[in-house]
Amino acid sequence: MKKVITYGVAPIAAVFGLFLTVAPVNAGDINKVYKDTCELCHGVDGKGSEAGKGFGVPDFSSADYQKSRTDAQMKESMTNGTKNPNYVKLSDLGVDAADVDPLIKKVREFSK
Ligand code: HEC
Numbered sequence: 001m002k003k004v005i006t007y008g009v010a011p012i013a014a015v016f017g018l019f020l021t022v023a024p025v026n027a028g029d030i031n032k033v034y035k036d037t038c039e040l041c042h043g044v045d046g047k048g049s050e051a052g053k054g055f056g057v058p059d060f061s062s063a064d065y066q067k068s069r070t071d072a073q074m075k076e077s078m079t080n081g082t083k084n085p086n087y088v089k090l091s092d093l094g095v096d097a098a099d100v101d102p103l104i105k106k107v108r109e110f111s112k
């Protein structure tokens with residue numbers, strides 16, 4: 001009996017997992033994009049996760065950092081990457097170009 005149940009459930013989980021993996025990033029919900037794509041390095045609070053700090057992420061909660069970068073400079077980094085080899089352009093992470101401006105707004109909010 002147990003075996004029947006196991007065989008029945010596993011393929012469903014596998015198919016569902018695959019669906020989650022290939023589902024496109026939801027362009028409308030910036031908080032979800034941030035959580036799914038940025039938090040890994042930039043952290044829930046924008047200060048940087050342990051991994052992110054190892055890569056050299058800036059502290060988004062720092063007013064000094066925020067003052068040091070214009071929106072245009074951020075956009076340039078996010079669109080084309082930077083000299084830091086650990087930072088890839090966001091399109092390589094599957095981020096829609098239309099989400100870049102809203103993401104900059106989100107990044108700015110960490111220092112408020
Ligand atoms: C693999 C880790 C990683 C991920 C994922 C990541 N970043 Fe970054 N991010 C970095 C690193 C490292 C830097 C610092 C780059 C530098 O100083 O040259 C950075 C810098 C930035 C900057 C500052 C650019 C500047 O010019 O000061 C912004 C804004 C930014 N990231 C936004 C995002 C957003 C939004 C996402 C999600 C869509 C994201 N990042 C995902 C690692 C990451």
